[in-house]
Structure formats: structure tokens, C-alpha cells
Amino acid sequence: MMTLVQLFCLLCLVLHISSCHLQAEHFKTVAFPCPFLVKCLRPRSVSSITCANAAIAAESSATAGLTTVNASVIGVSGLAINLIGVTWPGFDDGNTMFDGLLDSPSSFSQDFQTQVQRILSLGFNMVKIPFSFNDLSGLQPLDFIINCTLPTTAQLQSSVTNPNVTSPPGRSIPALNASAATVISGTCNSYLPNDSVLDRLLYVVDFLATNNLYVVLSNNVTADNTVAVSPSM
Numbered sequence: 001m002m003t004l005v006q007l008f009c010l011l012c013l014v015l016h017i018s019s020c021h022l023q024a025e026h027f028k029t030v031a032f033p034c035p036f037l038v039k040c041l042r043p044r045s046v047s048s049i050t051c052a053n054a055a056i057a058a059e060s061s062a063t064a065g066l067t068t069v070n071a072s073v074i075g076v077s078g079l080a081i082n083l084i085g086v087t088w089p090g091f092d093d094g095n096t097m098f099d100g101l102l103d104s105p106s107s108f109s110q111d112f113q114t115q116v117q118r119i120l121s122l123g124f125n126m127v128k129i130p131f132s133f134n135d136l137s138g139l140q141p142l143d144f145i146i147n148c149t150l151p152t153t154a155q156l157q158s159s160v161t162n163p164n165v166t167s168p169p170g171r172s173i174p175a176l177n178a179s180a181a182t183v184i185s186g187t188c189n190s191y192l193p194n195d196s197v198l199d200r201l202l203y204v205v206d207f208l209a210t211n212n213l214y215v216v217l218s219n220n221v222t223a224d225n226t227v228a229v230s231p232s233m
Contacts, residue, residue: 085126092130096141096197107148108159111188115182116211121160121173126214132225133233144189178210181185
């Protein structure tokens, strides 16, 4: 489990990434974070960048994992990363968990783990999480455990594929790398921490990362001025 200090360090990395501009395909050049759904950064090798920048990328990759070179986010392999993501609010608006989970009677949208599998199945590799320090420190987590029937793999597949196209024999949507540790039969979200909003945020960040999703933490200082008025927090 990450500490608050580690979370802050991760935020610093995100702020560093957000200081560069990404070239969004089919969009004008926009400041990161990208719009709700956008494909950024055509893949290219660090070798196509200057030798000096390549050296910076190599050194940073060995220490921080991710770095930026000009308009590219560089991964540990030395290649620019294609970020194809969604914004999922909820830790910034008093909900204390991702929005939308309790807004539908369908189990497709009620269960966090199920939603993550659908996000992955649709080809996304990043989730941007807006958050507020006030929510993390000043609110008690709301209860998201509800009675539900989790969908089968076949039902999940039908929800993310074209019903007019027959899937090839033996092909199905990928399973999660890691499932929630404790799932109570007949319920959704029974595995979510309920001790604090911060622990819940750390849990979902870890879950998303474990399942090969990049996570961008976004603190809107115009809406949440905690950093300015209470830096000691």
C-alpha cells in the first residue's frame, strides 16, 4: 500500500508529465491531460530523438520508470507510450469513489472490477483520476456494497463487442491480471476499503496499475486550493 508521501511523489511525476504538450491524433495540440477520449503520441524510438535527449530518457527510465522528452512520454523500454484513456471522476466531488457505479440498475456498471475489465477490453490503457485533498482527508467513504449478480464472461464480451459480428472460435475478452481479493457472492464492491477515502484511492490505483493500466492523478488547484492554504497537509 502506498503512503501519502508516495502518493505525493506520484503526483509530482504526473505534474511533470502534464508540463509537456502532447500531439493528439485528429486533434489540435492540447495540454495534457488529454480530452475525455483521445489517442496521443505516435510510437517512436528514442533513437529518433536527439542523442542528448536519449541519454536523459535512458537515465530517467532506470530510476523513475517514466520520463518526458519533448512532446513524448517515454517508458522503460525507451519507446514513446500511446496513451488511450478515460477520465473517471468521483474522488473530487464528494462521492468518495468513482462516479457511475450506483447510477444504474445494471451489474455491468455497478461493480468496479467489472468496469475495469470492460475498460481494458475496449482497448484503453490509461485512467485519469481527478481528486481533491479535501475529499481524501475530510470525508468518510460512502458504502458502495450493493446486492447484484455479476455478469458472466460471455455477457461481458457481448457488452463490449459488435453484436452483428461473430467472434472467432476460442476467442474471448482477456481476463484481469489480478482480481479483487475478497468478493462476497451476490454483491458488488465488497472488496473496497471502507476505513478512509485515501486508502480507497490507493486501493483502486494499485488495482488499475496491477492490471496494466497507467494512472494519471489530477488535482485541480482552482477547485481544490488545499495545497495553497494548507501546505503542511
